Amino acid sequence: MYTTLQRLERDGLVASEEIVDGPQKAFQITRAGEAELRAWIEAPSDPSAPPRDELVIKVLIGLSLSGVDMRRPLQVHRRHLVELMQRYTHVKAAAAEDDLVLPLVADFELFRLDGTVRWLDAVDTRLARAAAPHWESQP
Amino acid sequence: MTKVLEMRSVTKVYGSGPSEVRALWEVDVSVESGELVAVMGPSGSGKSTLLTIAGSLEEPTSGEVLVLGTDLASMSRNERARLRRRSIGYVFQDFNLLLGLTAIENAALPLELDGMNAQQAQRIGMQALEQLGVAERAGHFPDDLSGGERQRVAIARALVGDRQLLLADEPTGALDSVNGEAVMRLVRDACQRGVSGVVVTHDAQLASWADRIVFLRDGRVVDQTHSTDPVPDRLVASRGQP
Numbered sequence: 001m002y003t004t005l006q007r008l009e010r011d012g013l014v015a016s017e018e019i020v021d022g023p024q025k026a027f028q029i030t031r032a033g034e035a036e037l038r039a040w041i042e043a044p045s046d047p048s049a050p051p052r053d054e055l056v057i058k059v060l061i062g063l064s065l066s067g068v069d070m071r072r073p074l075q076v077h078r079r080h081l082v083e084l085m086q087r088y089t090h091v092k093a094a095a096a097e098d099d100l101v102l103p104l105v106a107d108f109e110l111f112r113l114d115g116t117v118r119w120l121d122a123v124d125t126r127l128a129r130a131a132a133p134h135w136e137s138q139p
Numbered sequence: 140m141t142k143v144l145e146m147r148s149v150t151k152v153y154g155s156g157p158s159e160v161r162a163l164w165e166v167d168v169s170v171e172s173g174e175l176v177a178v179m180g181p182s183g184s185g186k187s188t189l190l191t192i193a194g195s196l197e198e199p200t201s202g203e204v205l206v207l208g209t210d211l212a213s214m215s216r217n218e219r220a221r222l223r224r225r226s227i228g229y230v231f232q233d234f235n236l237l238l239g240l241t242a243i244e245n246a247a248l249p250l251e252l253d254g255m256n257a258q259q260a261q262r263i264g265m266q267a268l269e270q271l272g273v274a275e276r277a278g279h280f281p282d283d284l285s286g287g288e289r290q291r292v293a294i295a296r297a298l299v300g301d302r303q304l305l306l307a308d309e310p311t312g313a314l315d316s317v318n319g320e321a322v323m324r325l326v327r328d329a330c331q332r333g334v335s336g337v338v339v340t341h342d343a344q345l346a347s348w349a350d351r352i353v354f355l356r357d358g359r360v361v362d363q364t365h366s367t368d369p370v371p372d373r374l375v376a377s378r379g380q381p
Contacts, residue, residue, distance in 0.1 A: 075356075083365065086347045086364065111344075114343050
């Protein structure tokens with residue numbers, strides 16, 4: 001924590017002052033620091049997906065194996081994700097009315113998990129359309 | 140716990156011969172008093188058929204449906220109609236409010252249809268609107284209400300009086316996620332007051348409000364959620380962090 005604050009002070013983004021009756025320092029954000037913070041808040045985060053998502057790999061490998069009916073493993077993953085969503089929804093439901101932070105954090109996780117459930121649904125639909133429970137691996 | 144809805148080995152087949160469609164196949168679903176159950180499945184999985192059969196709007200080809208312990212097959216048409224008016228509430232995706240009636244008239248309608256005089260029905264209807272936070276919109280027609288308000292009125296109509304079973308088909312309709320969440324909070328609150336709820340949906344976020352989720356595929360129950368653990372540690376850890 002202090003190392004980070006010292007770096008910020010070196011860059012002129014925070015300023016420190018000694019506290020008279022204690023060993024600690026107080027840090028305050030500078031105008032340059034505020035400008036940097038605002039620019040950071042507005043800068044788009046890197047949305048690229050992790051290069052190797054374990055679930056995607058499991059599904060692709062499962063599809064490449066002959067004799068594996070993927071509907072069962074897809075449902076196991078779906079149930080696991082939905083159970084996790086239930087837990088986040090319980091958190092949100094139990095949050096105090098004036099609490100904004102907890103619902104926002106829960107929402108972020110819920111939308112992320114929901115996206116994966118939708119992907120599993122799309123896999124199911126594509127497999128059904130292909131009219132086969134598994135695909136042979138392609139050379 | 141009392142079972143408010145029990146579907147035993149329910150099968151529904153439409154058509155016959157080459158055009159036969161199995162909408163439901165040996166489905167077992169039960170809902171306890173005060174429990175909220177979501178039935179989740181893709182389009183064509185049979186979830187709307189399950190709901191109409193649970194609500195006695197349609198009869199199964201085979202199997203038993205018990206509502207409040209009584210087998211629907213043992214009831215006359217009139218008895219089933221009375222059960223629908225008094226004990227079962229329906230919420231649909233497109234709200235289905237009568238456009239020529241005000242919010243309070245819509246909410247009171249099931250009671251009036253059941254023979255209650257208009258004044259008493261509207262008094263009870265107003266209580267339902269109050270419970271759902273739309274009492275101040277009682278005199279407005281559906282076209283003057285927002286989507287969220289319309290759905291609140293629809294839920295008030297579904298719960299008015301002493302309903303014990305709430306059946307909802309994609310009840311958040313085209314509402315955005317925050318307004319949809321408000322609807323699910325109302326459904327959950329009703330269940331906490333003792334109403335039993337069944338929500339059918341393809342939407343995992345909507346389903347995650349339920350105590351239990353039943354997964355339907357091709358007319359069959361293929362899975363259901365288990366009891367859930369407490370709050371994820373990671374979320375608790377992030378609490379209050381900027």
